[in-house]
Amino acid sequence: MKSDYNIIIIGGGPAGMAAAIGAKEAGEDDILILERDSVLGGILNQCIHNGFGLHTFNEELTGPEYAERFADKVRELGIPFELETMVLDVTPMSDGRKAVSLISAQRGAVTLTAKAVILAMGCRERPRGALNIPGFRPQGVYTAGTAQKLVNLEGAQVGKEVVILGSGDIGLIMARRMTLEGAHVAAVAELMPYSSGLKRNIVQCLDDYGIPLLLSHTVVDIKGKEKLEGVYIAEVDENRKPIAGSEVYYPCDTLLLSCGLLPENELSSGAGVEIDPRTNGAFVNDRLETNIEGVFSCGNVLHVHDLVDFVSEESKRAGANAALYVKEGRKGGREVNVTVGNGVRYSVPSKINTDALPELTHIRFRVTGVYKDASIIIKSGEREILRRKSRILVPSEMLDIILKRDKLADVTDDINVYLEEVQS
Amino acid sequence: MTRELICINCPMGCMLTAEVEGGEVTKVSGNTCPRGEQYAKTELTAPVRTVTTTMKTAGGKPVPVKTKAPIPKDKIFDVVAAIKSATAPLPVKMGDVVLENAAGTGVDIVSARSMNNA
Numbered sequence: 001m002k003s004d005y006n007i008i009i010i011g012g013g014p015a016g017m018a019a020a021i022g023a024k025e026a027g028e029d030d031i032l033i034l035e036r037d038s039v040l041g042g043i044l045n046q047c048i049h050n051g052f053g054l055h056t057f058n059e060e061l062t063g064p065e066y067a068e069r070f071a072d073k074v075r076e077l078g079i080p081f082e083l084e085t086m087v088l089d090v091t092p093m094s095d096g097r098k099a100v101s102l103i104s105a106q107r108g109a110v111t112l113t114a115k116a117v118i119l120a121m122g123c124r125e126r127p128r129g130a131l132n133i134p135g136f137r138p139q140g141v142y143t144a145g146t147a148q149k150l151v152n153l154e155g156a157q158v159g160k161e162v163v164i165l166g167s168g169d170i171g172l173i174m175a176r177r178m179t180l181e182g183a184h185v186a187a188v189a190e191l192m193p194y195s196s197g198l199k200r201n202i203v204q205c206l207d208d209y210g211i212p213l214l215l216s217h218t219v220v221d222i223k224g225k226e227k228l229e230g231v232y233i234a235e236v237d238e239n240r241k242p243i244a245g246s247e248v249y250y251p252c253d254t255l256l257l258s259c260g261l262l263p264e265n266e267l268s269s270g271a272g273v274e275i276d277p278r279t280n281g282a283f284v285n286d287r288l289e290t291n292i293e294g295v296f297s298c299g300n301v302l303h304v305h306d307l308v309d310f311v312s313e314e315s316k317r318a319g320a321n322a323a324l325y326v327k328e329g330r331k332g333g334r335e336v337n338v339t340v341g342n343g344v345r346y347s348v349p350s351k352i353n354t355d356a357l358p359e360l361t362h363i364r365f366r367v368t369g370v371y372k373d374a375s376i377i378i379k380s381g382e383r384e385i386l387r388r389k390s391r392i393l394v395p396s397e398m399l400d401i402i403l404k405r406d407k408l409a410d411v412t413d414d415i416n417v418y419l420e421e422v423q424s
Numbered sequence: 425m426t427r428e429l430i431c432i433n434c435p436m437g438c439m440l441t442a443e444v445e446g447g448e449v450t451k452v453s454g455n456t457c458p459r460g461e462q463y464a465k466t467e468l469t470a471p472v473r474t475v476t477t478t479m480k481t482a483g484g485k486p487v488p489v490k491t492k493a494p495i496p497k498d499k500i501f502d503v504v505a506a507i508k509s510a511t512a513p514l515p516v517k518m519g520d521v522v523l524e525n526a527a528g529t530g531v532d533i534v535s536a537r538s539m540n541n542a
């Protein structure tokens with residue numbers, strides 16, 4: 001079997017498939033996608049709700065439909081992929097290529113080589129251990145994503161009386177899903193004073209079914225030794241500390257934890273990729289290239305997205321850039337840093353090469369809290385590159401600012417992204 | 425009367441402001457695209473939802489399905505019950521109708537994924 005490729009893509013979910021399509025459309029034919037599951041599509045296969053693809057396909061699709069369209073495209077373009085393949089390690093080699101060690105039924109344990117590697121491994125849920133709930137771990141406590149997989153892919157019955165901790169999108173989606181499967185969802189408790197899920201999900205997953213969203217609340221105790229019997233939910237103060245005496249007991253057989261997602265970067269770290277502690281994803285330049293030449297990162301492994309359309313768009317660019325790298329090598333030139341200020345938590349990219357700008361440069365970021373009528377400002381030194389007023393900005397929505405080439409062409413100072421709040 | 429609502433048509437979740445007079449929506453603002461205006465009009469008069477769930481198959485694993493068009497919001501549970509009592513044949517292709525006229529809504533249920541015999 002062939003073992004040397006121009007581009008190897010790790011992950012066959014939305015990011016990996018789009019990266020492959022982007023590379024192929026940029027003229028690169030020597031591509032291989034490695035996927036650990038038995039089908040392409042990644043997490044989309046268990047996301048059976050709709051709301052995917054409005055930006056990409058101009059219609060609203062379910063997760064499996066969105067995945068299947070991309071998988072069909074991958075097949076149509078004749079891009080090779082290998083399933084049930086576990087990548088163990090990525091190592092830069094002295095000649096600039098990368099060694100990719102893997103295990104699969106088809107190949108056994110082998111090491112492949114590639115000029116460029118695209119990291120597209122996606123993310124996983126924060127483990128429940130990080131939740132700091134005292135007490136036992138009785139049966140009936142799941143992460144929301146695990147429950148989603150059991151219900152949607154296995155057709156399993158998960159529970160009848162449900163409490164959900166955390167109002168991330170998967171938690172909200174699962175509140176509706178469990179309701180449609182005949183369960184009663186007593187409440188969704190959220191530690192923060194705002195939901196970390198999309199507004200539309202609060203409307204159509206909670207409000208539609210009369211499920212209460214308890215903001216500034218958390219689970220303080222779990223009852224039940226072998227099987228879950230119930231949970232105590234308490235209100236928290238502004239320091240997120242439970243308020244004594246506010247505990248309410250909810251009998252339940254199921255507790256779903258929806259406490260956020262973490263990019264899955266063990267392989268990246270192992271390869272020497274520098275990780276941004278704000279995103280838990282790689283630091284990348286505007287080509288989505290990491291600190292290691294020829295290693296690119298895109299999708300949820302780079303930073304957790306809320307829109308799969310943004311994942312696809314970003315990953316296509318990563319694929320096209322990897323194809324360009326194979327042809328021309330790393331772009332030299334002047335790089336300016338992208339830094340963040342007031343109200344902005346992080347930005348992707350963290351560096352922009354102003355000597356080799358593409359037609360359009362994307363700057364993606366999230367805000368740190370809820371801001372009303374604030375303006376997004378992008379400045380380089382004293383020069384204002386962009387000012388955009390927004391009625392409302394929330395941390396759950398990733399913002400995507402697209403700058404034309406001429407906006408950045410003669411920029412020499414660091415670029416700063418921040419919010420200007422209205423003085424009242 | 426002024427009503428505030430959130431457009432659920434896409435994950436942008438635009439905040440809409442609608443003017444309602446005599447049961448009719450006369451003006452919508454806050455929408456980023458025309459779908460938002462349409463959403464406010466239907467949501468305030470006859471709300472509809474696309475329903476997604478799973479249907480059992482002969483192969484053991486369920487197949488994801490959806491209503492081919494949005495159905496009246498108050499029919500959601502009837503439609504889900506109709507889907508639960510049906511079985512999808514295998515193999516099935518994405519887009520195949522697996523249940524016609526679900527719960528008398530006039531809307532068909534289609535498969536959201538291609539699946540071979542398990």
Ligand code: SF4
Pocket residue numbers: 431432433434435436437438454455456457458459460461463
């Ligand atoms: S108005 Fe358009 S862009 Fe805004 S949420 Fe509705 S469909 Fe999405």
